[in-house]
Amino acid sequence: AQSVTQLGSHVSVSEGALVLLRCNYSSSVPPYLFWYVQYPNQGLQLLLKYTSAATLVKGINGFEAEFKKSETSFHLTKPSAHMSDAAEYFCAVSGNFGNEKLTFGTGTRLTIIP
Amino acid sequence: SAVISQKPSRDICQRGTSLTIQCQVDSQVTMMFWYRQQPGQSLTLIATANQGSEATYESGFVIDKFPISRPNLTFSTLTVSNMSPEDSSIYLCSVEGRGSNEQYFGPGTRLTVT
Numbered sequence: 679a680q681s682v683t684q685l686g687s688h689v690s691v692s693e694g695a696l697v698l699l700r701c702n703y704s705s706s707v708p709p710y711l712f713w714y715v716q717y718p719n720q721g722l723q724l725l726l727k728y729t730s731a732a733t734l735v736k737g738i739n740g741f742e743a744e745f746k747k748s749e750t751s752f753h754l755t756k757p758s759a760h761m762s763d764a765a766e767y768f769c770a771v772s773g774n775f776g777n778e779k780l781t782f783g784t785g786t787r788l789t790i791i792p
Numbered sequence: 793s794a795v796i797s798q799k800p801s802r803d804i805c806q807r808g809t810s811l812t813i814q815c816q817v818d819s820q821v822t823m824m825f826w827y828r829q830q831p832g833q834s835l836t837l838i839a840t841a842n843q844g845s846e847a848t849y850e851s852g853f854v855i856d857k858f859p860i861s862r863p864n865l866t867f868s869t870l871t872v873s874n875m876s877p878e879d880s881s882i883y884l885c886s887v888e889g890r891g892s893n894e895q896y897f898g899p900g901t902r903l904t905v906t
Contacts, residue, residue, distance in 0.1 A: 710893050712894060714897075719902075720899055721899040779825070785834050
């Protein structure tokens with residue numbers, strides 16, 4: 679079974695500051711890991727994914743995440759926050775076999791302070 | 793990535809009635825998923841719908857309450873039956889991506905039951 683824990687339901691950063699959203703996973707098999715973003719009144723958009731290739735994964739909109747097996751973490755970062763980054767962010771995990779369902783974390787709401 | 797549309801985008805319904813939500817994809821996909829996102833919460837998988845077979849429901853969700861149809865490889869419907877205020881949620885459909893268990897999401901249907 680797989681699960682993810684997102685630390686911090688709300689994160690606020692100043693515009694131009696570093697964004698760090700935390701995600702720790704638990705998995706009985708090598709995991710696939712995902713970050714999704716949900717803008718207000720919209721569906722979820724895939725930001726990036728880890729599928730056992732490079733441990734540092736680059737995604738859209740300047741976001742990246744690093745898979746650290748020793749820490750069972752997959753934290754999302756962006757060097758410089760932009761006002762348009764304000765949204766809800768979800769970490770998700772699945773097993774590394776095909777046709778496996780995603781398990782989502784509880785989400786982190788990111789607020790950008792002008 | 794696939795382009796997914798949902799109808800209706802939102803609705804306000806009376807308790808005891810039923811609402812059918814449609815999900816249309818611009819390409820053929822084997823697996824489609826239906827999720828519920830209750831206010832301020834994460835996504836919970838309701839069921840997985842494969843074309844040509846009965847939907848597979850997650851624990852806590854039953855076919856009588858959430859019947860699903862999957863008549864072809866580009867379309868699915870979810871019905872929320874005998875609604876109560878507790879069914880007020882965003883309902884999202886998603887489809888499998890190209891490998892790695894990633895999913896692409898529709899914009900969601902925002903349901904309010906009064």
